[in-house]
Amino acid sequence: MQEEFERQEITDEPISKPKRSPLIWVGTVVIGLVLLAGAAFIGGRLMQSKPSALDGGANMVVRSGPGGEQVVSIAIDVTPAPELPVRPADAIGMYARRDGNSIFMNPKGGGPELEVVVTGKTRIYRDATTPPDVAPGEMPDTTIQQVAEEVDNADDIGTDFFVLVWGAKTGDRIVAETLFYMEPMLIHSEEAGP
Helix, strand or coil: CCCCCCCCCCCCCCCCCCCCCHHHHHHHHHHHHHHHHHHHHHHHHHHCCCCCHHHCCEEEEEEEECCEEEEEEEECEEECCCCCCCCCCCEEEEEEEEECCEEEEEECCCCCCEEEEEEEEEEEEEECCCCCCCCCCCCCCCEEECCEEEECCCCCCCCCCEEEEEEEEECCEEEEEEEEEECCCEEEECCCCC
16 A cells, blocks of 8 residues: 655745634624623622621521421621610621630631630620511511620520620730620521422
């Protein structure tokens, strides 16, 4: 079997690339701009402060029914209790442990454990907000009024409690002027929702 080869002449002329249509360039630029705008939009949304249960926002709805238990996240706006300071809390986090007059919490956003010193002058409030009633197949109202009940001590704070503190912070320690604590809000319904 004999292979045949074609001979090509070698010249000094540059090889020209095929010309691209201006329509292809315009399409590429438009697609690039759309992708850039989409990335900027998504990045902006991710960087926005999302509400959480720690600062009066998203809570969980637990629905149970024939298919078993389902957890659905919903956003509930919470109107702050008038008893609490108007300014943002100086520390927000999850209860970790207790030692004498000090409550230790894991700060929201991470970082070292924070010691919260409770004194005789500390005003202590527990969350007494009543979750909205949920009929089977319905979602609750999206706005509720937070209720803060003043208590004598913080003895019933436990695991999974959210803690908000206003006071004088020095390093990893804060002397509490006002302490507010709450359990995660769960709303139960007898049937699975839509």
